[in-house]
Amino acid sequence: MANTALLDHRLLFVTGKGGVGKTSIAAALGLLAARQGKRVLIGDLDGRGDIAAAFESGPLSFEPTKVSDGVFAITMDTEAAMREYIKLNLKVPLVGSVGPVAAAFDFLASAAPGVREILTVGKYAHEVRAKNYDIVIVDATASGHVIGTVAAPDALRELVRVGPIVDQASWMNDILHGHGTTGMVMVATPEEMPTTETIELRDRLENETSLGRAAVIINRVLPELFSEPEEKVFAEFQDHTDALIAAAGPAVEAVMQGAAFASSLRRSRTQHIERLFAEFPEDTVVAVPQLFVRSEGLRVTKLLATAISEELGV
Numbered sequence: 001m002a003n004t005a006l007l008d009h010r011l012l013f014v015t016g017k018g019g020v021g022k023t024s025i026a027a028a029l030g031l032l033a034a035r036q037g038k039r040v041l042i043g044d045l046d047g048r049g050d051i052a053a054a055f056e057s058g059p060l061s062f063e064p065t066k067v068s069d070g071v072f073a074i075t076m077d078t079e080a081a082m083r084e085y086i087k088l089n090l091k092v093p094l095v096g097s098v099g100p101v102a103a104a105f106d107f108l109a110s111a112a113p114g115v116r117e118i119l120t121v122g123k124y125a126h127e128v129r130a131k132n133y134d135i136v137i138v139d140a141t142a143s144g145h146v147i148g149t150v151a152a153p154d155a156l157r158e159l160v161r162v163g164p165i166v167d168q169a170s171w172m173n174d175i176l177h178g179h180g181t182t183g184m185v186m187v188a189t190p191e192e193m194p195t196t197e198t199i200e201l202r203d204r205l206e207n208e209t210s211l212g213r214a215a216v217i218i219n220r221v222l223p224e225l226f227s228e229p230e231e232k233v234f235a236e237f238q239d240h241t242d243a244l245i246a247a248a249g250p251a252v253e254a255v256m257q258g259a260a261f262a263s264s265l266r267r268s269r270t271q272h273i274e275r276l277f278a279e280f281p282e283d284t285v286v287a288v289p290q291l292f293v294r295s296e297g298l299r300v301t302k303l304l305a306t307a308i309s310e311e312l313g314v
Contacts, residue, residue: 006183006185006286006312007036007038010128010136010182011125011128011135011138011175011176011181011183012135012138012182012184012185013140013146014026014029014185015140015184015185015187016142016186016187016197017194017197017198020189020194020219020220021220022140023049023050023054023139024296024301025185025217025219025308026049026051026054027054027304029305029308030071030073031301032308032309033134034068034069034071035305037070038135039070039072039134040070040133040135041064041072041124041133041135041136041137042071042074042136042137042138043074043075043076043123043124043138043139044139045120046076046141047078055071055298056297056298057073060073060074060075061074061075062077076120076123081120081123084123085118085119088126117148117149117152117153118153120149121149121150122168124138125171125175125176128181129171143186143198146201147204147205151208153168153169153176176211177209180212183213183214184201184211184212184214185214185216185217186201186202186213186215187219188219188272189219189220190220190222190270190272190273199279202279216280216286218288220289221288222269222289223289286308286311286312287311288308289307291303
């Protein structure tokens with residue numbers, strides 16, 4: 001049984017290898033939190049996420065948009081984030097475009113690691129600090145890049161010793177590394193590369209940051225087609241396929257081949273599921289079943305939220 005404290009965090013970063021469904025999982029976690037009566041903000045870090053599709057809402061912007069009961073969503077916008085940063089942290093009123101300021105910022109960001117993340121990660125940390133939402137869920141960058149994102153405030157403090165930027169980096173660190181406040185949700189599918197990347201990310205989190213692991217979500221777990229006794233019966237049927245075809249017609253062959261393929265695929269993925277359960281505490285691992293649906297959208301988000309809820313026991 002997975003840890004029911006997952007949604008007690010104030011800030012969750014959801015990451016994983018590309019293609020494992022991290023955006024869908026982030027949306028489902030937001031919907032589940034709202035079902036528990038929480039006020040939720042979901043957003044991305046680079047403006048490339050597709051939270052809108054997960055809720056079948058219109059286009060998102062930097063201003064929060066209500067996408068479901070209790071759930072608000074935004075998408076990152078550099079100029080809007082810069083405007084808000086200057087207003088909140090430098091106490092400078094802005095009128096009109098901040099294009100020239102943003103251009104100067106881009107130049108600085110290219111030279112100083114961590115500056116850009118002060119805007120992106122800082123936006124979500126600010127929402128936590130301001131207590132505008134009960135939980136903030138971030139559809140983060142892929143697992144190969146997320147460490148640099150969340151470690152940016154520390155890197156920046158090594159470069160800048162005084163001033164408003166380093167002050168913000170300090171309180172951001174308090175939120176990012178506060179016990180029980182912020183956690184990393186690592187999404188994997190039961191395949192070799194996603195499993196390996198998840199374990200490697202765990203090691204980097206432990207060695208390079210003090211950010212806590214909130215959960216490992218194994219997405220798209222195929223159902224067990226046969227129990228062990230049933231598997232033996234099926235094997236006997238396979239030995240007599242010709243007789244079954246003669247008795248019931250050629251459609252039997254397609255059914256037998258399909259069942260054999262599904263059973264084999266499930267067995268090939270079991271080793272990766274077992275590896276993740278062996279590498280991580282059992283109460284932090286959530287197995288989410290494969291949803292046999294043809295499209296993404298709100299229906300899928302609801303189904304995922306229900307599946308996660310059942311695994312969490314909430």
